[in-house]
Amino acid sequence: MSNALQQRAVGLGDVPPARSRHAGKRSAVTLLEELVVTGTATGDVVAHDRTTLEERWRGGTETEMTSVVAAEPYGDGIAVGERSSEGTIRFYDQKTGELRWQYATATDLGVPQKSSRFFLPFVADIETDGDRLYVASRRYERDADRRSFTSVVYAFDEAGDVVWTHDTDASPISLDVEGRRLAVAYNRCPGTHQHGLVVLDAETGAVRYEWDPGTDGQRRVGDVSLVEDGVVVTSHGDYCGYRLRDGGAEQWCVDLGTPTEVDGETLYAYPNHVHATAHGAVFVTGNTYSTEGRETASLHPREHTALGYTPDGECVWTASVGGFASELGVGGDLVAVPGAQHFRTRNAEVHGLRIFSSETGPETALETDGIVTAVALDGGSFAAVEEPVVYHDEGENRGTYRLLLGVGRW
Structure with a gap:
């Protein structure tokens, strides 16, 4: 080293x-050409000059128990996602810090069952292909020993309009996008949705194919990464790594x-x-x-x-x-x-x-x-x-x- x-x-x-x-994520950071933008555990979004580290602008929230857990440059702005009672996505102008638009995912996911941290709506990941912004958000509930999730994958345009959504009763944990493929990794599947990996058409939101390690229990996939001719995933079902061809055929599996x-x-x-x-x-x-x-x-x-x-x-x-x-x-x-x-x-x-x-x-x-x-x-x-x-x-x-x-x- x-x-x-x-x-x-x-x-x-x-x-x-x-x-x-x-206790789960409560911070995020991303690099832009002239800025480094940090999402904080207190709900602020802070842009520092990449050369001098002087603060350029700051955006805040009045919602209690808010932390910023995801950040992604998109167009001439920066998108951030919260863990909060609203599970809000915010979109700021990169140069001025003006809040251009925001969207509360709790509108679709529902209000939290409890006010404690793990029950708050949570923006699990944000990705972009340059044309659209893709966001995965989820909400967790528990009734005695029964766990359940409500989740939505969104495609937004730069004006903040929802182009399409993909809803499930599983827990998304990560996204990756390449070309017209948007891969969604689902970590826990306690309900009707039983696929750890779903690859969507990034333009329309239609399902291209699905894959699952085929194991018992709720745990399915931990992460996903697209490659030119397929996808690589980590399996929480059998603790292995897989390389799949487009369509879901397994190319190899490693312990x-x-x-x-x-x-x-x-x-x-x-x-x-x-x-x-x-x-x-x-x-x-x-x-x-x-x-x-x-x-x-x-x-x-x-x-x-x-x-x-x-x-x-x-x-x-x-x-x-x-x-x-x-x-x-x-x-x-x-x-x-x-x-x-x-x-x-x-x-x-x-x-x-x-x-x-x-x-x-x-x-x-x-x-x-x-x-x-x-x-x-x-x-x-x-x-x-x-x-x-x-x-x-x-x-x-x-x-x-x-x-x-x-x-x-x-």
């Missing part, structure tokens, strides 16, 4: 520190976090993320769990691991990512992985940001006191959000809420 990343920082205000366990016996326990790890190009695919796994319950004294050998595969499904490198990654920052064949808590070992030395090449593996890294929870990559530049954290068995406040901006030596 090369020398560490060079970075500058600017504060984002005060927020309650994260704790030992993950990622599959059940493994360690010290008398059978352990697994969810493969949470994937980024694929013509040169290969990078998979990233998450936390260890036991088949006997959530608690375990041991760790899966491939938890919190990045794995590089060739287009033919050969593993050519593996590397640790330290802790839990809530997303990936991608740029061509480079993948940036933010490192948050390792909630089982609670080792603060793993906090930071790691960048990998899909072909050759580790490129460079940045160590941080707090956890890194959001990241964007643009050529040789990166932007990341560091959040403070306090582990329950330590009591020390590590890190601050700040934006990190810099360049790497790769």
Whole structure:
């Protein structure tokens, strides 16, 4: 691995520190030509000058318990998505920060069952092909042991008009778009919708094809990445990675976090993320769990691991990512992985940001006191959000809420 990343920082205000366990996304960041735009845990959207880090503009909200969890440049604006009682999508002018339009997804999803964080409508992902903006939003309910979801995938034009929608009773977790294909990964399918992957026609919203790992239970797909002749997915159903041809035929399948016996326990790890190009695919796994319950004294050998595969499904490198990654920052064949808590070992030395090449593996890294929870990559530049954290068995406040901006030596 090369020398560490060079970075500058600017504060984002005060927020309650994260704790030992993950409470879900509450920040977002994206890079524009002249700006870096951050969505914050307090609901603000802040644009900083990419060269000087001076604040250019700021947009806020009056809705309580709002965090901005997704951000995507679109046309001459920037779209952001909330976790809030309204689950709002906001669209700002890049230069002036004027709020051009907004859309409350709760209009379609319904009001939250409870006011606590996980029950709030949640914009899971935003993508664009340049012509339209695609948004996946969901709402969760629980009645005793029964879990249910209401979700909508939207296509918006630049004026904020809805072009089409795709509704299900499953939980979308990520989107990817290429040409006329819009791929939607559904993480949990407790209702009538039983497909972990749906590929839609980006122009019309019609279903092109569907795929599922075919496993028991609600867990289906963790992430999706389109390639020219198909799609690569991470399966939460069987803890594998798949490359599919267009139409859904399986080209290859690889073990990622599959059940493994360690010290008398059978352990697994969810493969949470994937980024694929013509040169290969990078998979990233998450936390260890036991088949006997959530608690375990041991760790899966491939938890919190990045794995590089060739287009033919050969593993050519593996590397640790330290802790839990809530997303990936991608740029061509480079993948940036933010490192948050390792909630089982609670080792603060793993906090930071790691960048990998899909072909050759580790490129460079940045160590941080707090956890890194959001990241964007643009050529040789990166932007990341560091959040403070306090582990329950330590009591020390590590890190601050700040934006990190810099360049790497790769």
